[in-house]
Amino acid sequence: MHFMTALKAAWRQRDSLLCVGLDPDPAKLPAHLAGQPEAIFEFCREIVDATADLACCFKPQIAYFAAQRAEDQLEALIEHIHRRHPEVPVILDAKRGDIGSTAEQYAIEAFERYGADAITVSPYMGRDSVEPYFAYPDKGVILLCRTSNAGGSDLQFLDVGGPAGQERLFERVARLVAEEWNTGGNCGLVVGATFPDEIARVRQLTGDLPLLVPGIGAQGGDIEATVKAGCSADGSGLMISSSRAILYASRGEDFAEAARRVATATRDAINVHRPT
Numbered sequence: 322m323h324f325m326t327a328l329k330a331a332w333r334q335r336d337s338l339l340c341v342g343l344d345p346d347p348a349k350l351p352a353h354l355a356g357q358p359e360a361i362f363e364f365c366r367e368i369v370d371a372t373a374d375l376a377c378c379f380k381p382q383i384a385y386f387a388a389q390r391a392e393d394q395l396e397a398l399i400e401h402i403h404r405r406h407p408e409v410p411v412i413l414d415a416k417r418g419d420i421g422s423t424a425e426q427y428a429i430e431a432f433e434r435y436g437a438d439a440i441t442v443s444p445y446m447g448r449d450s451v452e453p454y455f456a457y458p459d460k461g462v463i464l465l466c467r468t469s470n471a472g473g474s475d476l477q478f479l480d481v482g483g484p485a486g487q488e489r490l491f492e493r494v495a496r497l498v499a500e501e502w503n504t505g506g507n508c509g510l511v512v513g514a515t516f517p518d519e520i521a522r523v524r525q526l527t528g529d530l531p532l533l534v535p536g537i538g539a540q541g542g543d544i545e546a547t548v549k550a551g552c553s554a555d556g557s558g559l560m561i562s563s564s565r566a567i568l569y570a571s572r573g574e575d576f577a578e579a580a581r582r583v584a585t586a587t588r589d590a591i592n593v594h595r596p597t
């Protein structure tokens with residue numbers, strides 16, 4: 322199934338714009354799991370099973386697995402999500418960006434090795450660096466636009482000129498992706514919840530393009546401002562991502578129930594502000 326079809330179905334069926342981020346930090350795992358051979362998989366599996374009915378997508382961050390030589394556990398986790406929760410698409414957060422021949426290998430890694438439904442990609446090496454991902458017509462390609470970190474402004478706020486004589490780099494990215502790169506209808510953009518004004522600007526520039534919005538929870542982004550700035554006309558259009566606030570709600574044996582409580586509260590706090 323096309324990533325966008327699956328995402329739209331998940332938005333609707335689950336009545337949720339919440340993306341559950343899977344960033345398993347070994348220093349923060351519950352004590353009873355620490356040191357076990359498959360601890361990363363077991364931790365993430367319990368989180369996934371406890372939150373799947375609340376989430377429009379899952380977003381595992383590849384560095385947390387690769388740093389621990391746990392790529393096999395990432396493969397098993399994505400396989401588990403597809404088997405047990407086939408209606409919830411998986412975005413592999415890898416933020417890749419390289420010349421076309423290397424990007425081909427990254428695309429094979431994301432879509433064939435891991436079986437992800439979508440990947441996060443940096444747009445800054447240009448169209449030919451993104452094309453290998455577009456060769457997979459059913460897969461989503463989510464491009465960095467206005468990231469959640471303060472240093473994102475160093476480059477993303479630079480004035481690059483443009484049709485009106487003034488345009489910031491993230492605006493150019495938004496326009497380029499919406500108007501030129503999204504011919505297959507499989508693009509999305511990353512815009513941080515920490516910058517609601519820019520979410521509104523990106524929404525204005527891109528119609529109903531799906532936006533992946535990290536930065537609520539641990540990074541302090543405002544849910545109400547995010548939803549009001551970013552929802553598309555039909556009240557969806559957002560994958561509002563939270564990782565640490567959900568994953569580490571409890572470090573005890575009740576971590577999955579605690580994660581479910583926070584995920585439920587977050588989904589509900591988002592829904593309160595969606596246009597009806």
Ligand SMILES: O=C(O)c1cc(=O)[nH]c(=O)n1[C@@H]1O[C@H](COP(=O)(O)O)[C@@H](O)[C@H]1O
Nearest residue numbers: 382441468469513535538539540563564565
């Ligand atoms: O692409 C992302 O998901 C992402 C983009 C961005 O601008 N900022 C950002 O924090 N992220 C990711 O979101 C996750 C952090 O989420 P929290 O733990 O909820 O703050 C990490 O996996 C980051 O890599």
